[in-house]
Amino acid sequence: MPYVKRNHEGNIIALTSVKDSDDDEYLPTTSPEVVAFLGMEPDQDEALRALRESDSELARVAEDIIQVLIEKQVILFTDLPDAVQQKLVSRQKLRSLLNQEGTSLLNEDDLL
Structure with missing residues:
Protein backbone atom coordinates (compact mmCIF):
# COMPACT_ATOMS: atom_id res chain seq x y z
CA MET A 1 0.00 0.00 0.00
CA PRO A 2 -0.64 2.54 -1.40
CA TYR A 3 -1.35 2.56 -5.06
CA VAL A 4 -1.75 6.05 -6.42
CA LYS A 5 -4.09 7.40 -9.04
CA ARG A 6 -2.90 10.45 -10.90
CA ASN A 7 -4.72 13.02 -12.97
CA HIS A 8 -3.64 13.97 -16.48
CA GLU A 9 -1.24 16.53 -14.98
CA GLY A 10 0.56 13.82 -12.94
CA ASN A 11 -0.74 14.90 -9.56
CA ILE A 12 -1.96 12.30 -7.07
CA ILE A 13 -5.74 12.38 -6.80
CA ALA A 14 -6.40 9.18 -4.82
CA LEU A 15 -4.73 6.40 -2.83
CA THR A 16 -5.95 2.79 -2.76
CA SER A 17 -4.74 -0.37 -1.07
CA VAL A 18 -5.28 -2.45 -4.22
CA LYS A 19 -4.30 -1.86 -7.81
CA ASP A 20 -7.48 -0.98 -9.72
CA SER A 21 -6.01 -0.39 -13.16
CA ASP A 22 -2.80 -0.67 -15.12
CA ASP A 23 -2.34 3.07 -14.69
CA ASP A 24 -2.12 2.77 -10.88
CA GLU A 25 1.38 3.21 -9.51
CA TYR A 26 2.73 1.78 -6.25
CA LEU A 27 4.51 4.22 -3.95
CA PRO A 28 5.76 3.59 -0.40
CA THR A 29 3.85 5.35 2.35
CA THR A 30 6.99 7.34 3.14
CA SER A 31 7.14 8.80 -0.36
CA PRO A 32 7.15 12.61 -0.18
CA GLU A 33 4.28 12.70 -2.70
CA VAL A 34 2.14 10.38 -0.57
CA VAL A 35 2.99 12.25 2.62
CA ALA A 36 2.10 15.57 0.96
CA PHE A 37 -1.16 14.15 -0.43
CA LEU A 38 -2.15 12.98 3.05
CA GLY A 39 -1.36 16.43 4.39
CA MET A 40 1.28 15.25 6.85
CA GLU A 41 4.61 16.90 7.23
CA PRO A 42 7.50 14.41 6.84
CA ASP A 43 8.61 15.17 10.41
CA GLN A 44 5.14 14.29 11.71
CA ASP A 45 5.15 11.02 9.80
CA GLU A 46 8.53 10.06 11.21
CA ALA A 47 7.48 11.06 14.72
CA LEU A 48 4.33 8.93 14.49
CA ARG A 49 6.32 5.93 13.28
CA ALA A 50 8.85 6.31 16.08
CA LEU A 51 6.06 6.67 18.63
CA ARG A 52 4.40 3.45 17.43
CA GLU A 53 7.70 1.58 17.59
CA SER A 54 8.37 2.81 21.12
Whole structure:
Protein backbone atom coordinates (compact mmCIF):
# COMPACT_ATOMS: atom_id res chain seq x y z
CA MET A 1 0.00 0.00 0.00
CA PRO A 2 -0.64 2.54 -1.40
CA TYR A 3 -1.35 2.56 -5.06
CA VAL A 4 -1.75 6.05 -6.42
CA LYS A 5 -4.09 7.40 -9.04
CA ARG A 6 -2.90 10.45 -10.90
CA ASN A 7 -4.72 13.02 -12.97
CA HIS A 8 -3.64 13.97 -16.48
CA GLU A 9 -1.24 16.53 -14.98
CA GLY A 10 0.56 13.82 -12.94
CA ASN A 11 -0.74 14.90 -9.56
CA ILE A 12 -1.96 12.30 -7.07
CA ILE A 13 -5.74 12.38 -6.80
CA ALA A 14 -6.40 9.18 -4.82
CA LEU A 15 -4.73 6.40 -2.83
CA THR A 16 -5.95 2.79 -2.76
CA SER A 17 -4.74 -0.37 -1.07
CA VAL A 18 -5.28 -2.45 -4.22
CA LYS A 19 -4.30 -1.86 -7.81
CA ASP A 20 -7.48 -0.98 -9.72
CA SER A 21 -6.01 -0.39 -13.16
CA ASP A 22 -2.80 -0.67 -15.12
CA ASP A 23 -2.34 3.07 -14.69
CA ASP A 24 -2.12 2.77 -10.88
CA GLU A 25 1.38 3.21 -9.51
CA TYR A 26 2.73 1.78 -6.25
CA LEU A 27 4.51 4.22 -3.95
CA PRO A 28 5.76 3.59 -0.40
CA THR A 29 3.85 5.35 2.35
CA THR A 30 6.99 7.34 3.14
CA SER A 31 7.14 8.80 -0.36
CA PRO A 32 7.15 12.61 -0.18
CA GLU A 33 4.28 12.70 -2.70
CA VAL A 34 2.14 10.38 -0.57
CA VAL A 35 2.99 12.25 2.62
CA ALA A 36 2.10 15.57 0.96
CA PHE A 37 -1.16 14.15 -0.43
CA LEU A 38 -2.15 12.98 3.05
CA GLY A 39 -1.36 16.43 4.39
CA MET A 40 1.28 15.25 6.85
CA GLU A 41 4.61 16.90 7.23
CA PRO A 42 7.50 14.41 6.84
CA ASP A 43 8.61 15.17 10.41
CA GLN A 44 5.14 14.29 11.71
CA ASP A 45 5.15 11.02 9.80
CA GLU A 46 8.53 10.06 11.21
CA ALA A 47 7.48 11.06 14.72
CA LEU A 48 4.33 8.93 14.49
CA ARG A 49 6.32 5.93 13.28
CA ALA A 50 8.85 6.31 16.08
CA LEU A 51 6.06 6.67 18.63
CA ARG A 52 4.40 3.45 17.43
CA GLU A 53 7.70 1.58 17.59
CA SER A 54 8.37 2.81 21.12
CA ASP A 55 4.97 1.59 22.35
CA SER A 56 6.07 -2.06 22.50
CA GLU A 57 9.39 -1.07 24.06
CA LEU A 58 7.60 0.93 26.74
CA ALA A 59 5.25 -1.98 27.44
CA ARG A 60 8.30 -4.16 28.06
CA VAL A 61 9.78 -1.54 30.39
CA ALA A 62 6.55 -1.44 32.40
CA GLU A 63 6.57 -5.25 32.58
CA ASP A 64 10.15 -5.26 33.85
CA ILE A 65 9.37 -2.60 36.45
CA ILE A 66 6.42 -4.63 37.73
CA GLN A 67 8.62 -7.74 37.93
CA VAL A 68 11.30 -5.88 39.91
CA LEU A 69 8.71 -4.46 42.31
CA ILE A 70 7.31 -7.94 42.89
CA GLU A 71 10.78 -9.47 43.38
CA LYS A 72 11.70 -6.76 45.89
CA GLN A 73 8.34 -7.33 47.60
CA VAL A 74 7.35 -3.68 47.17
CA ILE A 75 4.06 -4.96 45.78
CA LEU A 76 2.44 -8.37 45.71
CA PHE A 77 1.39 -9.92 42.44
CA THR A 78 -2.08 -10.32 43.96
CA ASP A 79 -2.22 -6.56 44.59
CA LEU A 80 -2.49 -6.04 40.85
CA PRO A 81 -5.93 -5.96 39.20
CA ASP A 82 -7.08 -9.33 37.83
CA ALA A 83 -6.84 -8.13 34.22
CA VAL A 84 -3.21 -7.07 34.74
CA GLN A 85 -2.39 -10.38 36.43
CA GLN A 86 -3.88 -12.31 33.52
CA LYS A 87 -1.97 -10.29 30.92
CA LEU A 88 1.33 -10.67 32.76
CA VAL A 89 0.86 -14.43 33.19
CA SER A 90 -0.13 -14.77 29.53
CA ARG A 91 2.95 -12.88 28.36
CA GLN A 92 5.23 -14.92 30.65
CA LYS A 93 3.78 -18.14 29.21
CA LEU A 94 4.33 -16.90 25.65
CA ARG A 95 7.92 -15.92 26.42
CA SER A 96 8.53 -19.29 28.07
CA LEU A 97 7.11 -21.09 25.05
CA LEU A 98 9.29 -19.08 22.67
CA ASN A 99 12.38 -19.68 24.78
CA GLN A 100 11.71 -23.43 24.80
CA GLU A 101 11.47 -23.42 21.00
CA GLY A 102 14.75 -21.55 20.73
CA THR A 103 13.14 -18.32 19.55
CA SER A 104 13.91 -15.77 22.21
CA LEU A 105 12.44 -12.30 22.22
CA LEU A 106 14.78 -11.37 25.04
CA ASN A 107 18.38 -10.28 25.07
CA GLU A 108 20.64 -12.01 27.56
CA ASP A 109 20.55 -8.86 29.72
CA ASP A 110 16.74 -8.66 29.79
CA LEU A 111 14.77 -9.42 32.93
CA LEU A 112 12.16 -12.17 33.22
